[in-house]
Amino acid sequence: MTEGRSRRPGPRIEEVARVAGVSKSTVSRVINGEKYVSERSRQAVHRAIALLGYSPNHAARTLAGSKANAIALVISEQGSRVLADPFFAGVLRGVHAELAGRHVQLLLMMNQPLDGEDQIAYLTGGHVDGALVVSLHGEDPLPRTLHETGLPIVVGGRPLAGGSVPFVDADNFNGALGAVRLLISLGREKIATIAGPHDMAVGMDRLSGWRCGLAEHGMPVELVAHSSEFSPECGALAMEELLRRAPDLDAVFVAADIMALGALRVLQERGYRIPDDVAVVGFDDSVLASTAVPPLTTVRQDVERFGRTMTWRLLAELAGEEKLPQSMLLPTSLVRRASA
Amino acid sequence: MTEGRSRRPGPRIEEVARVAGVSKSTVSRVINGEKYVSERSRQAVHRAIALLGYSPNHAARTLAGSKANAIALVISEQGSRVLADPFFAGVLRGVHAELAGRHVQLLLMMNQPLDGEDQIAYLTGGHVDGALVVSLHGEDPLPRTLHETGLPIVVGGRPLAGGSVPFVDADNFNGALGAVRLLISLGREKIATIAGPHDMAVGMDRLSGWRCGLAEHGMPVELVAHSSEFSPECGALAMEELLRRAPDLDAVFVAADIMALGALRVLQERGYRIPDDVAVVGFDDSVLASTAVPPLTTVRQDVERFGRTMTWRLLAELAGEEKLPQSMLLPTSLVRRASA
DNA sequence: GCCCCGTCTGGGAGCGCTCCCAGAACCCGC
DNA sequence: GCGGGTTCTGGGAGCGCTCCCAGACGGGGC
Incomplete structure (x- = not known):
């Protein structure tokens, strides 16, 4: 055994070929799922691969082939x-x-x-x-x-x-739309929103959904507070702004659960009962939503x-x-x- | 998609060698920072690399060499x-x-x-x-x-x-120790802990720190509740258990901020004021700690x-x-x- | 019969490097 | 002068694959 250069462990494609009784070209074809391989060869190769525990060398494939894998x-x-x-x-x-x-x-x-x-x-x-x-x-x-x-x-x-x-x-638009429809179906009449920053599509799309939901029922779309980022602090600030402008609001759609946390805190500090006085709907269904007090109704996305x-x-x-x-x-x- | 064999863009090591007026072996040595290269060659190679914008091919290095990079x-x-x-x-x-x-x-x-x-x-x-x-x-x-x-x-x-x-x-042990010392210095006398699961070192080490801190002052180390995982729910359950066993506890060290959230909720629901009636210290200084109500005193680790x-x-x-x-x-x- | 085309196969060049080897050049002490 | 080091260099054999090519085989159409 004169192995100067330490070879990587494991079998090569050649050994698979030998065991399967085919050429390495055929093994390569099987591995890469090409057509023009007989069913017999294909199965023989698969058996050999399983038997030897073969796994193709990534560097070699990348070097030889035209893709990086x-x-x-x-x-x-x-x-x-x-x-x-x-x-x-x-x-x-x-x-x-x-x-x-x-x-x-x-x-x-x-x-x-x-x-x-x-x-x-x-x-x-x-x-x-x-x-x-x-x-x-x-x-x-x-x-x-x-x-x-x-x-x-x-x-x-x-x-x-x-x-x-x-x-x-x-589908941020329709998610927000659904949230607003829920609030309307619950009889809420003064529905605000805490929207995300202007430079994020996710925030804009959710805002559009909110607008659209209200417009469907001819309700005003004035009560918007933009936050500068998705954080509880910014959610709290936005909530304060909304309450200043409309102390009698009865629902708020918050564009992210994490902001809703801040909004929730502000509302509770001011003595609003949730959801009796103000209903709150978030977005994301992050882990925060279920652990919030009270647990947050929210729009779920399957991440x-x-x-x-x-x-x-x-x-x-x-x-x-x-x-x-x-x-x-x-x-x-x-x-x-x-x-x- | 299949355009013959498309070579990757950019120069090869050979071109660098030619431009530098040395062999590719020497270029390779320079790239890998080996010794036994004259200062003259080294600089010539560096100049050629910069000139050509050469960057070594990862797959080739990995295949030829003995390491995967x-x-x-x-x-x-x-x-x-x-x-x-x-x-x-x-x-x-x-x-x-x-x-x-x-x-x-x-x-x-x-x-x-x-x-x-x-x-x-x-x-x-x-x-x-x-x-x-x-x-x-x-x-x-x-x-x-x-x-x-x-x-x-x-x-x-x-x-x-x-x-x-x-x-x-x-250093979970000393972190927990510090937390307990703080609580003691604040005059707390009945200090409980919500520990993590038994099968996690992080939980065990923080528990040891808590025990040690109390033992230093000859205080009892009975009030331990183990949670089955790091979650607000389990934190809440553990808190309930502790309050059942010792309604008059005046401090609790919680082994993770996320569990502290649940503990906080239970305490507040039962009418305990924080920190007046019960002081709470968490661990991690995660984002949850600063947004909790009230903001959580916690042990910070630089993640x-x-x-x-x-x-x-x-x-x-x-x-x-x-x-x-x-x-x-x-x-x-x-x-x-x-x-x- | 013929050729052509679609299916399947193996051989082998070469991807761009690293690393081994052989050897040149130079220094030292004797 | 010689041998024996240390420093430096280039040549070239692979690393383990992919992919091109050439060819074998079979089943059509004419």
């Missing part, structure tokens, strides 16, 4: 915020679930203050076949920049500076599905599939709890 | 929980920060119900040089299993089934540093550094807010 998950916008969001956790689970079984690596990238250029160079440098971009602010130029280089990407959340970048998003859908869309494009929808909106559902 | 971030234990934890977000940021600039890819892996074996095979199959393992339950056999295969790993959080696996953790330290430890081991500490405990600090 890897996709990047790009967390734009300082990372911190997005990551801390339970929303993101669910998305990540979905991404992973969709990737399972395929031989595609998931590379994690965050854009740090430093890189920027570097990151784009890396992404378009052939290290990855495509990218999932989770971006918080709609104005972020990264998705568009990447898309224009020709790198297949899917953005999570509708980008405002979008152009024609493929994206997946929850895991969100991740799965993004990944599916990207992989489909990479597989050369035609006629893919440019964007996809995922349904939301209303979760009734105690606050409305 | 990648590390895995393994999220054990169903992913969901860990990910939703803001704690994890910070860790991830730290990992990324520490990795910046080095040519090391970060691969994300979660152990899904399915794989298990597969995952170990992949990790030990030479695809990565090492792994960062974030595991929630101390009993998780994965860290140990991986370590025993010889794969360099660093675990985040002290593993109970540890053996001699390198790990990084917050970003946590991630940086894990990564530093792993990279150091990969670089063949000697005399590395087997485990590292990071300091905590007390954050005073309104609840104690």
Whole structure:
């Protein structure tokens, strides 16, 4: 055994070929799911792979082939915020679930203050076949920049500076619409909203849904307070503003559970009973919603599905599939709890 | 889609060699920072690299070399929980920060119900040089299993089934000790604790700190309620149990902010004023702590540093550094807010 | 019979590097 | 002068795959 260079452990494709009684070309074809392989060969190869515990070498495939067998998950916008969001956790689970079984690596990238250029160079440098971009602010130029280089990407959340970048998003408009309809059906007559920042599509879309719901019934759409970010503090500030303008409001649709927490606190401090005096509906159905006091009625989005859908869309494009929808909106559902 | 064999863009190492007027062996040596290269050659190579905008091909390096130039971030234990934890977000940021600039890819892996074996095979199959393992339950056999295969790993959080696996953790013991000392200095005399599950080191270490703090002053260490998981619900249940056993308690140290939320609710529902009747101290200083009502006094751990330290430890081991500490405990600090 | 086309197969070049080896150049002490 | 080190260099054999090509086989249409 004169093995100077330490070879990686595990069998090679050649051994699989030998055991299966075919050539390595055929094994390669089976692995890559190509046609023009007889059923007999295919099964022999599968048996051999199982027998030997073979797993293809990623570096070799990438070097020899024309694709990188890897996709990047790009967390734009300082990372911190997005990551801390339970929303993101669910998305990540979905991404992973969709990737399972395929031989595609998931590379994690965050854009740090430093890189920027570097990151784009890396992404378009052939290290990855495509990218999932989770971006918080709609104005972020990264998705568009990447898309224009020709790198297949899917953005999570509708980008405002979008152009024609493929994206997946929850159906924020209809989710908000449903929330407002609920409030109206409960007999509420003075329905306010705490909307997100202007530069985020998610906030704008939910605001549009609220407007539309009120307009359906000819109700006024004046009571809007914009928050500068999705945080309990900003939710509290916005709630205070609303109460100043309309102390007699009887319902508020808050564009995110995390802001609703702040709103809830303010309302309670001022002696409003929830939902008796003021009904509150949130959005997201994050873990915060069920642990709030009182538990929050909210619009649920299936975050895991969100991740799965993004990944599916990207992989489909990479597989050369035609006629893919440019964007996809995922349904939301209303979760009734105690606050409305 | 299939356009012959499309070579990746950009120059190869050969072109750099030609421009620099040396052989590709020498270029390779410069790139890898080996010695035995003359200063003249080194500078010529650097100039050529800059001129051509050369960046080495990751797959080729990995295939030819003996290392994978990648590390895995393994999220054990169903992913969901860990990910939703803001704690994890910070860790991830730290990992990324520490990795910046080095040519090391970060691969994300979660152990899904399915794989298990597969995952170990992949990790030990030479695809990565090492792994960062974030595991929630101390009993998780994965860290140990991986370590025993010889794969360099660093675990985040002290593993109970540890053996001699390198790990990084917050100094939970001293953090809890500090919290108890604070409560004692505030004149509290009946100090309870809501501890985490028995199978998590983080819970056990914080419990030990609490015990020790009380023992210092000869105070009884009876009032312990164990929760079955880190959630507001379990915190609430544990709080109810404590109040049943000692309605006159005047302080409670809760082993996690998220549980403290539930405890806070129960206390308030029963009419206890915080901190007047009962002082509450949490642990983590998660975002929940500052938004709680009242804002929670808590023990802070620097999660970003946590991630940086894990990564530093792993990279150091990969670089063949000697005399590395087997485990590292990071300091905590007390954050005073309104609840104690 | 003929050719052509669709199915299946194996051989082998080469992806862009690293690392081993052989050897050149130079220094030292004797 | 010689041998024996240490420093530096280039050549070239692979790493383990993919993908092109050439070819074998069979079933149509003429």
